[in-house]
Amino acid sequence: MPPDSSAPRQDPGRVLVIGAGPAGLTAAYQLGKAGHPCTIVEGTSVVGGISQTVVRDGWRFDIGGHRFFTKVPEVEALWHEILSDEDFMLRPRASRIYYQGKFYAYPIKPLNALRNLGVIEAIRCVLSYGWVRIHPPKDQSTLEGYIAANYGWRLYGHFFRTYSEKVWGVPPSQISAEWGAQRIKGMSLFKAVWEPLRARFAGRRAGRRQVTSLIEEFQYPKFGPGMMWERCRDLVVEQGSTLLFRAPVTSIGHRDGRAVSVSTPEALHEVDQVISSMPFNALLRAMDPPVPAAVLAAADDLGFRDFLSVALVVPADKVAWTDNWIYIHAPEVKTMRVQNFGSWSPHMVKEGHNVLGLEYTVEQGDDWWNASDEELIAKGKAELEALGLMQASDVEAGYVVRMPKAYPLYDSTYKANVEILRDWLRHNASNVHPVGRNGMHKYNNQDHSMFTAMLTVENLLGASHDIWNVNVEEEYHEESSGKGGTGRDAPILPKRA
Ligand SMILES: Cc1cc2nc3c(=O)[nH]c(=O)nc-3n(C[C@H](O)[C@H](O)[C@H](O)COP(=O)(O)OP(=O)(O)OC[C@H]3O[C@@H](n4cnc5c(N)ncnc54)[C@H](O)[C@@H]3O)c2cc1C
Missing domain, CATH: 3.50.50.60 (FAD/NAD(P)-binding domain)
Incomplete structure (x- = not known):
């Protein structure tokens, strides 16, 4: 249109x-x-x-991280009308899951996941998958039942349950399977392991869809x-x-x-x-x-879901990873994602330092939202240390950004x-x-x-x-193949009490 x-x-x-x-x-x-x-x-x-880009004491950080990518040529043209080409950087997208002290491919690649989990746990995961083939979950109308049926309960427990709870605020047992089915599109542990192998045997690379490139790199204004x-x-x-x-x-x-x-x-x-x-x-x-x-x-x-970010200034040489952000599946911490702003753009940080942004979806008025900045910074530092990403004592400064109504609730x-x-x-x-x-x-x-x-x-x-016809979900349905994360789709959540 x-x-x-x-x-x-x-x-x-x-x-x-x-x-x-x-x-x-x-x-x-x-x-x-x-x-x-x-x-x-x-x-x-x-x-x-x-x-917006928040600026505090010369450090710059986004509310989340904002990639610039679009399939709408008019918008692409407008971005380059407002900023000059020199103002943009083309960034490779790098993001992985950080879990139990190891980095896992995102989206989950079962072979990589099974390798990282270790032989014993990998065997348990495969047995768990075998179990659901014989005893499928009774209720597959929920996201939980759907994923467990396709990946087994153990892989579901490692990589789906906690993260979904952190992002959407409800367990996957309360989210409809329809959403999962759209994203996973008939994928299962068996297919995810077998299809790349089959492609390799057949002497060709696993099919890459053209849209993937859209997600593998993105534009980003340097500040x-x-x-x-x-x-x-x-x-x-x-x-x-x-x-x-x-x-x-x-x-x-x-x-x-x-x-x-x-x-x-x-x-x-x-x-x-x-x-x-x-x-x-x-x-x-x-x-x-x-x-x-x-x-x-x-x-x-x-309704809406609200967003809170704790930005922590750390020595650059203490950040051992270059991903733009990492997904945090660990249930022992509340943060769902950690941004690495130095990887978004070197202009966001100062020489020799980096800023890590710990992200939380919260609700206005809850304990996290109401906590003082000092408390939240202390929590953020403790979470970084609990994750094994940084010693709390390495953190040089901290800032809190609260963004009400970040996500319209479906x-x-x-x-x-x-x-x-x-x-x-x-x-x-x-x-x-x-x-x-x-x-x-x-x-x-x-x-x-x-x-x-x-x-x-x-x-x-x-x-x-017809403005209401500008369609978010359909235009970006490459997300439904589980190839990445544009954040453009959302499940229907249960009604709040
Ligand atoms: C965590 C997160 C990550 C995201 N990542 C990306 C990304 O990678 N790429 C991307 O393209 N998009 C991303 N987005 C989406 C992007 O932030 C929004 O699409 C965009 O900001 C929406 O623009 P808007 O002008 O509609 O609304 P807003 O950005 O919400 O702006 C609305 C403005 O209206 C003002 N306002 C509100 N009420 C009133 C009032 N009563 N009177 C006067 N002013 C008022 C507000 O203060 C605000 O300035 C992300 C969003 C979130 C939450």
Whole structure:
């Protein structure tokens, strides 16, 4: 669905953009290029949203690590319009699983895993696989049953159970098998061991799909993703748009089927069009007059998962691995992934030092979220030492970054809830256009967040794209083969109590 440059151009009038993350800034930039500067209201004091690069005492780290890869040519072109080619580095993707003091290939390669686990455990794993061939798990409708049936209980215990719990916050026994089936696509321990051997016997390499290269290397701005959004901020301001920081939207006045004003603590902005990247449910809650109770209930029922990162400065020569990040399956620690920011870009760290980012999915208000920075840094150091990756005493400094609403939650009612909110908007505020990730409550990465913004601007200029049709899951279904990790798909999780 390319932006339609031949569409008739119309004047969108006064456009207000909510949020200065990738979607909001992209919308503002595209509007500016079309000769329609706008007003952007950003709730915080920084640009980039979840794609910002945090800078503390000269160290730079991402919220997670942000790879730049896309299959959308318009987005690729825009990245290189905003930053020069020299600002980008092409990075090899390197990431492995770190488990019981050893590195394992990611995604799991059974031969490599069995070799690393040692002869005795490898035999146990193979016997366990033999057992499930004879006594398949009774309930294969869950992710647990599905994986155990295909890999055996022991390999499931080593490589699937804990990690899934860390990332999704629930055991695989509460996640539907459908998601696992899409990702693993009929793979089993037997096939995973036999197919590469068969290919080797047949004198050819195991089939590599073209999309793999997309995941094996990625672009990365040399000072992190925030560099893209800081540059975009400058361009947007040069175009004549107004960017207001610390301006969280508090209410949106609407009448006769259209939004007429957007209020922040300091000002009331009269509007003709609103492009919103603020969380979809918060957008509906901000409506004045308020939305009906049923719509409010749907908004309140949409959930998120929050994210916390403990960044620890360490001597460069103490980091013995060069992966961009490692997955942590060990059940004795809470961290699920450790970023190695020096491997993302040497410009993120200072000479002779490196920064390791321990990542946690948490919930606002839980013990981890509420712990003081000092406590979290101490926990992070202890976890690094428990993992055998570093002595706690080697850590030179630590910083904590909390990112609320990092992941829109998919549960059994989220699609219906999103439909209810969309329907209300269509009839009561049709000039309010949700874009981006939380803006649409969709697992959009930067590229799709940007693309929804680009198409929305086209629409304001006269085109008629269906923004909700920008499809995250299908476009990146190479993930379903279990070949890597773009983070673009998510299972349906059980409803929270
Ligand atoms: C751990 C992690 C790793 C990721 N890795 C990658 C990756 O490798 N590659 C990739 O492309 N993408 C990645 N992503 C996804 C990427 O971060 C998002 O797709 C992108 O930031 C979404 O852009 P957005 O503008 O829609 O939303 P956001 O980035 O959330 O920006 C929204 C902005 O709106 C502001 N806002 C919110 N509420 C209000 C309000 N009421 N009033 C005013 N302003 C408001 C926020 O402060 C924020 O600045 C990752 C995400 C996570 C959580």
